[in-house]
Amino acid sequence: MKITMVHGQNHKGSTWHVADELLKNIDADYTLKEFFLPKDLNHFCLGCYACVKSREQCPFWEDKAQLDTALREADLLIFTTPTYCMMPSAPMKAFIDLFFTNWMSHKPCEEMFAKRAVIISTAAGAGAKKATKPIAEMLLYWGVPKVSRYGLAVNASSWAGVPEKKKAKIAGDMKKLGKKLSAGKKPGIGVRTRFLFRLMAGMQKAGWGAGPEEKAYWQEKGWLNGKKPWKGS
Numbered sequence: 001m002k003i004t005m006v007h008g009q010n011h012k013g014s015t016w017h018v019a020d021e022l023l024k025n026i027d028a029d030y031t032l033k034e035f036f037l038p039k040d041l042n043h044f045c046l047g048c049y050a051c052v053k054s055r056e057q058c059p060f061w062e063d064k065a066q067l068d069t070a071l072r073e074a075d076l077l078i079f080t081t082p083t084y085c086m087m088p089s090a091p092m093k094a095f096i097d098l099f100f101t102n103w104m105s106h107k108p109c110e111e112m113f114a115k116r117a118v119i120i121s122t123a124a125g126a127g128a129k130k131a132t133k134p135i136a137e138m139l140l141y142w143g144v145p146k147v148s149r150y151g152l153a154v155n156a157s158s159w160a161g162v163p164e165k166k167k168a169k170i171a172g173d174m175k176k177l178g179k180k181l182s183a184g185k186k187p188g189i190g191v192r193t194r195f196l197f198r199l200m201a202g203m204q205k206a207g208w209g210a211g212p213e214e215k216a217y218w219q220e221k222g223w224l225n226g227k228k229p230w231k232g233s
Helices: 014-024 061-073 090-098 110-114 128-142 164-182 191-205 212-221
Strands: 002-007 031-036 076-082 116-123 146-153
Touching: 002 014, 002 061, 014 076, 014 116, 014 164, 031 061, 061 110, 076 128, 090 128, 116 128, 116 164, 128 146, 128 191, 146 164, 191 212
Parallel strands: 002 031, 002 076, 076 116, 116 146
Antiparallel strands: none
16 A cells, blocks of 8 residues: 655644554555655745646646655545644645646546545644645545545644543544555545536536646546546546
8 A cells, every 4th residue: 555645734743643643553564655844845836827738837846746646656645734723734725726736627637536535633722623624625626535534622732732531532543544444445436526527527528627738638538528537547
């Protein structure tokens, strides 16, 4: 199993420790590629739309390329973010913007339709579950069919201060989630994903995309003629 983990922070705080606990409970051989934001990708989308023509035309492609490859090659994607002001961190939001061309409304990657993903967020107080929502929405529009969300108030501003009872709950939750992920069962494509794909295919066929390059991309994949990315076509 190949795992790519993207952290919406540079430090190894409570959210990182929850993700680390999950890794300890994955009972399968795996390789891990780990990225920390903004250390490993310190840019903001310029809204230039160069990536609509081709991903490689993004002015930050040289810095994005390694992460892009890791995302495509992974079987499991794990995203972590601390909860700041009831939302994901600014670096995580910047990441979402920088990879917007991966959305089904633009040039989705067929590899995404066979992946599982986990989103983890912690907060000293409220908002952790809410902070996972924008990332889950991104993954839905990327085409990832199975996404697990875990948001938890840890009642502390550092991992050292998290109550032992809360750490025990985290350990139990990660053991259950790790067991599910270890099964290696191929995720099925849900109704929402199928509906969105048909909707976006119709949009591209009608020429309502962001540019002719997008329609050409969909045509090249055969997706405007009934083929589906989750069928390996």
